[in-house]
Structure formats: C-alpha cells, structure tokens
Amino acid sequence: MKTDLAPAALSPLDLRAFWTLADDLQRQTVDHASALFAFVETASPPRLFSLLAQYRCFTDYYIADIALLIARLPPGRMRSFLADILFDELGSGDAAQAHPQLYDDFLASLGIEHGDHERQALTANLALLDAARAALTAPGATAAYGVGLRGMGGECVCQVYLAKLYEHLIRNPYVREHRERIDWTFWELHVGEHDIAHREKLRALIGEEIGGMDAGSVAALERGYRDSMAAWQAFWGHIHAAATAADPAAAARGAPAGEAAIAQFHLAIGVHDLQTARAFYCDVLGAGQGRSTKNLIDLDFYGHHLVIHQAPQEAVGDAAFGSAFYGETVKVPHFGINLNWRDWSALAERIKRHGYEFVDPPHVRMRDLPGEHATMFLNDPSGNALEFKAFRNHDEVFATIFATHTREMEGLDGLVEKAAAA
Structure with a gap:
C-alpha cells in the first residue's frame, strides 16, 4: 500500500x-x-x-x-x-x-x-x-x-x-x-x-x-x-x-458454464529507471500499482496487465534482456494474454499440435503465493517473446498481500501437467 x-x-x-x-x-x-x-x-x-x-x-x-x-x-x-x-x-x-x-x-x-x-x-x-x-x-x-x-x-x-x-x-x-x-x-x-x-x-x-x-x-x-x-x-x-x-455473452462464445471469460492483455517492458517509470504510469496515466520487487512493478493499466522491469544500464543485443522474477529469468520485452485456465490449457495443446517449441514450457509459478499462476513462453518466428498465463484466482493478478479469502481453483496443477505432456 x-x-x-x-x-x-x-x-x-x-x-x-x-x-x-x-x-x-x-x-x-x-x-x-x-x-x-x-x-x-x-x-x-x-x-x-x-x-x-x-x-x-x-x-x-x-x-x-x-x-x-x-x-x-x-x-x-x-x-x-x-x-x-x-x-x-x-x-x-x-x-x-x-x-x-x-x-x-x-x-x-x-x-x-x-x-x-x-x-x-x-x-x-x-x-x-x-x-x-x-x-x-x-x-x-x-x-x-x-x-x-x-x-x-x-x-x-x-x-x-x-x-x-x-x-x-x-x-x-x-x-x-x-x-x-x-x-x-x-x-x-x-x-x-x-x-x-x-x-x-x-x-x-x-x-x-x-x-x-x-x-x-x-x-x-x-x-x-x-x-x-x-x-x-x-x-x-x-x-x-x-x-x-x-462478459454476459461468454456462454454464447463457447466459454464453459461457470468459467469466467478472461482475455486480459499482458505486456512486460524495460524501463531506464523503475521509480520514475512508476510515477509516470501511476501518477500521470492513472495506473494502479500491484506487487513489486526491486527490479519490477506490476501495474493495473485500465484493466490490463502491464509490468515494468528495470533494464540494465548497458545495451544488450537487440534491447532484450533477462529479468529475475520469483526464481526465474524472463525475457523482456514480452507480451501475451491472461486467460482462464481451460482456454490456457487448450492453447498449450494447440501450440504442441502445430509442432511449435516452447522457450519455457508450461509450469506453475509463485506456488502458494498471491498471484499463483500457470505460465508458458514461446518466441514468434521473428524472435518476439510471448507469455500466456492462467491465474489460480484471477482476482489476484495485481495482488500484493496474501489474504485468507483466496478462493482456490481446482485443477491448476492438473492442467499444467496435461499441457506439458500433450
């Protein structure tokens, strides 16, 4: 806070x-x-x-x-x-x-x-x-x-x-x-x-x-x-x-009964100075601040999921760099979509059916923490990095503090295992 x-x-x-x-x-x-x-x-x-x-x-x-x-x-x-x-x-x-x-x-x-x-x-x-x-x-x-x-x-x-x-x-x-x-x-x-x-x-x-x-x-x-x-x-x-x-029309689009229709844009970018960028996006543009670490800040950007990462001082190759994130290193910049868990699983299977390889295969990140989610990374043919996520509880996309009110969504581990094995 x-x-x-x-x-x-x-x-x-x-x-x-x-x-x-x-x-x-x-x-x-x-x-x-x-x-x-x-x-x-x-x-x-x-x-x-x-x-x-x-x-x-x-x-x-x-x-x-x-x-x-x-x-x-x-x-x-x-x-x-x-x-x-x-x-x-x-x-x-x-x-x-x-x-x-x-x-x-x-x-x-x-x-x-x-x-x-x-x-x-x-x-x-x-x-x-x-x-x-x-x-x-x-x-x-x-x-x-x-x-x-x-x-x-x-x-x-x-x-x-x-x-x-x-x-x-x-x-x-x-x-x-x-x-x-x-x-x-x-x-x-x-x-x-x-x-x-x-x-x-x-x-x-x-x-x-x-x-x-x-x-x-x-x-x-x-x-x-x-x-x-x-x-x-x-x-x-x-x-x-x-x-x-x-989305009241979710059922008409084929979303499973009782499953939230989630399609939230996700973008991660590098910035020169994390706190200066935070002030710009929050104070000037009106974004809401979510969880943060010493090198990144999650932002609620009018309902979409923007993450700003502290870029290294030195230029790196094509301006992409690896950023530490809860025990992993993720490529920045990258973009993608936060989906509901069934659509995420179906997408993982679709990628595998087309014979396309993952850079980072389906797995669970931030286990037992607020914001726990399934994730997978791949590159498009031009080398642009994409990430797709499914949160155990989508209300925690921007969560900063664990609460006992967290609703568990059954099947997260199972869908990851299924997606990885497909």
Whole structure:
C-alpha cells in the first residue's frame, strides 16, 4: 500500500505544504476517477451491477475502522467528531438507516438480476482492506497516521470517487429509465452537502489538532494519506477490471458454464529507471500499482496487465534482456494474454499440435503465493517473446498481500501437467 504519488516528503511541521500536497493529490484523484468511471455511462445492467456491488464491502470495513481509530485518539474535538461520523454511519440508532443497509437498499432497487457470487467481494480488495486495518492498528501507528489513512481516506478520498461515479451513473440509459424507482438515499448522503460538510469539518480539525502535536505528526498524516490514496486507486482499479472483463455473452462464445471469460492483455517492458517509470504510469496515466520487487512493478493499466522491469544500464543485443522474477529469468520485452485456465490449457495443446517449441514450457509459478499462476513462453518466428498465463484466482493478478479469502481453483496443477505432456 505504500506509494509516492507526489512530490518529496514534507518537513514535519509544514502543515501548509501538506494541504498544498493534499489538494494536488485530490485533483489527480478527480482525473483518475473521471477516466475510470467513463464506461459507466454506457455499461450494460450486468456490468453496472458488477461495478456497484463491489463497493459494498468497504461500508462494513469503514465502520469498524473508524471505531478502531476513535479508540486510539486522545480525547478532543477530533475524537468527538469521528464519533459523530460513526454514529451517523450506524444510522443514528436506527439500523434501517445504517449506511451499509442504505447501500443494500440501493442495490436492491436497481432491479438488475444477478447471482449471489456477483456480490462477493474481490479477493484483492479484501486484501487491501485487511492491510489498511493492519496498518491502522499496528503498534507503531500514530493517531495522525490513522487520521490520514481512515479519516481523510474515508471522508475525503472516498467522497471524490463516489461523486465521480454518481456523475456518470445517472447518465446510464438503464438508470435513467428506472430512476424513479431507485432508492437514492445512500447517494444523497454521500455526494451532497452532508458529506461535503464532513470533509470540510475534518480538514478544519486537522489544522487545529495535528499541527499542534509532536514534530512527526504532519509527516505521519502525509504517510497515512498517501497510503490511503494508493489503496483507493488499487481498490477501484480492481473493481473496474472485474466489471469491464465480465462478459454476459461468454456462454454464447463457447466459454464453459461457470468459467469466467478472461482475455486480459499482458505486456512486460524495460524501463531506464523503475521509480520514475512508476510515477509516470501511476501518477500521470492513472495506473494502479500491484506487487513489486526491486527490479519490477506490476501495474493495473485500465484493466490490463502491464509490468515494468528495470533494464540494465548497458545495451544488450537487440534491447532484450533477462529479468529475475520469483526464481526465474524472463525475457523482456514480452507480451501475451491472461486467460482462464481451460482456454490456457487448450492453447498449450494447440501450440504442441502445430509442432511449435516452447522457450519455457508450461509450469506453475509463485506456488502458494498471491498471484499463483500457470505460465508458458514461446518466441514468434521473428524472435518476439510471448507469455500466456492462467491465474489460480484471477482476482489476484495485481495482488500484493496474501489474504485468507483466496478462493482456490481446482485443477491448476492438473492442467499444467496435461499441457506439458500433450
């Protein structure tokens, strides 16, 4: 969840510089959210539900996280204000008005048919939420860090994404047709004056209380805010990828019943400076950061799988080079497709039927880690490297932290053995 979304770290007590940074990051968030949710205006009802249902898990986590943050804050106006927010989230004593229930009412009022599995939270997002809670409650975490992570992250950053989502949502043809029957109570609270007032009050209290704390408080506030920004970017990126990959016509194209239609472009390229490239792709172009090592970073590039590798300083042959990756060496640049496991197996057999040799035969990579997948490499006749993958759990393409919620997909080892022997 750590990120460097903007300029270098502030001096500890420079609260004015922090607000300049916060405003700049918020403008970036508005741009990111606008690009992310543009497809909502023309999304089919199934895709629309796929996107909207995934936000629901945050509403439960947020209530518990705010309670944990309140418990760590010293007595004062900030603590009382967050307690008021918690009371509001819980419906001010009326369970029917609790915000998770209001969101459930909204989803139900859409009237879009869906299976139970379509409301299950994405594994990668549960991992992000678990990681945020662990960071919030870590022994060394300060109150200022928590306010940046879940105070500003929950009230300020979340509100920006919801406001932009709503802006595109109300233009969707299905929503416009059924607008009168849809329960908008949740949205009236979160994109109107109610939530804006919360955001402004929180900002004022930060100016009063954080600036008067110890010398490291503003720096801790910044770290929490940066971590929150990175987590939100990844959270919505995962949802966007799942919603745009969902294909109601999969069965018509011959996809097996119950098998997700996955065809996600994968590209790995060399860059001169890994962190400079990360800043460009994440900050400027809006990609979400996934797992990383000292020489590579996975990026959620508008739903597609881009990996940037640190290139050696010296030119190597035709500009290709070998990059270390979880105990293997892979040729960079390369491109390919992430497929579902059955299509991946069928492709491996097809390659063998044509008598084409693998550079790296079918095998399992990152076994028992988040992102475990089957892979195979081959070169085209011009020497361009191609890689094809099938993830045990496609939700973990960009996963950074292992979560107990990981769903196992039976048959991964078997399909690799079958593909290798075909």
